[in-house]
Amino acid sequence: MKHTxxxxxxxxxxxxxxxxxxxxxxxxxxxxxxxxxIIEGKAKIYEEHENGNISLIQYLCAGDFIGExxxxxxxxxxxxxxxxxxxVLYQIKGNEFYDKLYNxxxxxxxxxxxxxxxxxxxxxxxxxxxxxxFTHCFVRYIQDMNVEGYILKGFVQLSQYLDVSYRHLMHVxxxxxxxxxxxxxxxxxxxxxxxxxxYFL
Numbered sequence: 001m002k003h004t005x006x007x008x009x010x011x012x013x014x015x016x017x018x019x020x021x022x023x024x025x026x027x028x029x030x031x032x033x034x035x036x037x038i039i040e041g042k043a044k045i046y047e048e049h050e051n052g053n054i055s056l057i058q059y060l061c062a063g064d065f066i067g068e069x070x071x072x073x074x075x076x077x078x079x080x081x082x083x084x085x086x087x088v089l090y091q092i093k094g095n096e097f098y099d100k101l102y103n104x105x106x107x108x109x110x111x112x113x114x115x116x117x118x119x120x121x122x123x124x125x126x127x128x129x130x131x132x133x134f135t136h137c138f139v140r141y142i143q144d145m146n147v148e149g150y151i152l153k154g155f156v157q158l159s160q161y162l163d164v165s166y167r168h169l170m171h172v173x174x175x176x177x178x179x180x181x182x183x184x185x186x187x188x189x190x191x192x193x194x195x196x197x198x199y200f201l
Contacts, residue, residue: 019083026079033094036066041087045078056157085147
């Protein structure tokens with residue numbers, strides 16, 4: 001039998017949980033003894049700094065894990081993780097993880113590959129925003145992280161994530177709207193014309 005993740009998880013007790021947009025999946029500073037696997041949707045990871053500010057540091061998508069660093073003993077406390085749009089996750093309790101998965105060589109190989117991809121993704125994100133014009137990076141974000149065509153609010157933290165001022169982000173957002181790539185519906189921005197959006201890459 002091919003040792004795919006879904007084949008491995010068939011032998012593990014899981015709970016399927018649904019989250020709505022901005023629902024908290026994991027509270028910060030908790031000893032959250034569970035592993036999550038995203039089946040559908042996206043999630044976002046935040047980090048709180050000593051000065052009280054909160055930074056958006058990464059997005060996770062279907063096929064990604066949440067909580068693995070704590071279970072592996074790398075993080076002592078959890079970060080704040082919220083659902084980005086609606087999402088569906090498998091929850092695997094800590095005792096089930098240690099009993100069934102921790103010593104499973106095939107699962108740990110898959111988890112190691114995920115951790116490598118996660119590291120490369122973060123590295124690529126920060127090098128891309130240094131090398132490309134902001135509009136290019138913003139359009140990439142819109143293409144990858146829209147939820148059913150909508151750009152979800154939280155623009156202050158998004159501007160920090162994309163390493164640009166809030167004022168400039170809003171200027172580019174409205175420029176994309178003026179050029180017909182985006183439109184505003186009930187106070188929210190959404191994609192109007194995908195081809196026009198591509199023009200800005």
